[in-house]
Amino acid sequence: MIDLHAHLDLYPDPVATTEECVRRDLFVLSVTTTPSAWSGTAALAKNAARIRTAIGLHPQIAQERQGELALFADLLPQSRYVGEIGLDGGPELKATWDAQRRVFEEILRMCRKAGGRIMTIHSRRAATPVLDALAAGDGAGVAVLHWFSGTRRELQRAADQGCWFSVGPAMLAGERGRKLAADMPRDRILTESDGPFAQTDGRSLYPWDAAAAEKTLADIWNVAVDEVRGQLMLNLRRLTSSVPR
Template identity: 85%
Template sequence: MIDLHAHLDLYPDPATTTQECVRRNLFVLSVTTTPSAWSGTAALAKSATRIRTAIGLHPQLAQERQSELGLFQDLLPRSKYVGEIGLDGGPELKSTWDTQCRVFEEILRMCKAVGGRIMTIHSRRAATPVLDALAAGDGAGAAVLHWFSGTRRELQRAVDGGYWFSVGPAMLAGERGRTLTANMPKDRILTESDGPFAQTEGRSLYPWDVVEAERALAQIWNVTEDEARDQLMQNLRALTSIIPQ
């Protein structure tokens, strides 16, 4: 199983959650919300060969953590994964929009300067500005649009741009999420949990709950669950081969 977007450090018991991911032999991309969280989060998985830790600066924290951009740049050579980054167009964050854009553009510039990174990207209510920034920052690496919720036109633009997508049980629980997913290229989709933030049936999702996303994808693609899992593994190998170690 593959969880391409989980906040391991933010579970109630991060160490136990990480150990369970290892026991189940999951591939997990452990994302961070600030550069200062990276070292401690990476330490959780220091002996886990299938867990990678991404360097992030979440758009919802861009205003208060913009001073950590220097640390972000210092850490960047230590991981080929970046996230969670992006833009958030929620009305409650309107006052931080200019800072969000500047921080996101600077991160894309940094990624390009080091030869590109695999990036997991937040685009809530901001799909078009995110796609604009990615187009302007061409060369920053492989962009994975996490829990994409844009319009059909924005989705087509993302598909045409060659971007990837990660989908999880919470997204696939709704008709709109399933419809968007059905229109994504089958060979550019990966699964995610977005735990502990994402929930289904009133409980936080854990990385191993991506099995629910595998089942939903099997239905959408009209294949068996084993075939869906094989496709996802092929996709992961293709994604991780884009940026050299």
């Protein structure tokens, strides 16, 4: 099972959650919201062979944490994974837009200079600006658009630019999310939980809840769940081999 986007450090009991991921033999990309959270979050997975920790600076706090870009640069050589990064066009964040763009563009520049990274990217109400920045910052690595919620036209553009996508139970709970997932390239899609932020039925999702997305993808693709799992494992191998170690 694969969870390509989870905030392990933000669960009520991060240690127990991480241990359960290990017990279930999950592949987890543990994302962070600030560079200063990376070391402690990486320590959770020090004995977990299938958990990777990404260095992030979340767009929703980019303005107040932009001073951590120097730390981001210092940490970048220690991980092939970057996230959560990106842009958020929500109206409540309009005042921070310029800072968000500066931070995102600088992170892409760092990734390009470092030889490329696997990046998990937030693009809520900002798909086109995110894609513009990725196009301008060509060479930054492989972009995985997590919980994509743009238009079908933006989705096509993202696919044309070589982007990947991660989808979870919360995204796939709605008809719009399922329709978007149906149009995503099957060989560039992976599952996620986005826990503990994402919820279904009023309950925070855990990494193992990504299994529900496998079942929904099986319905969307009209194939057996085992076939979905096989495709996702092939996709994961391709993704993790796409950027030099």
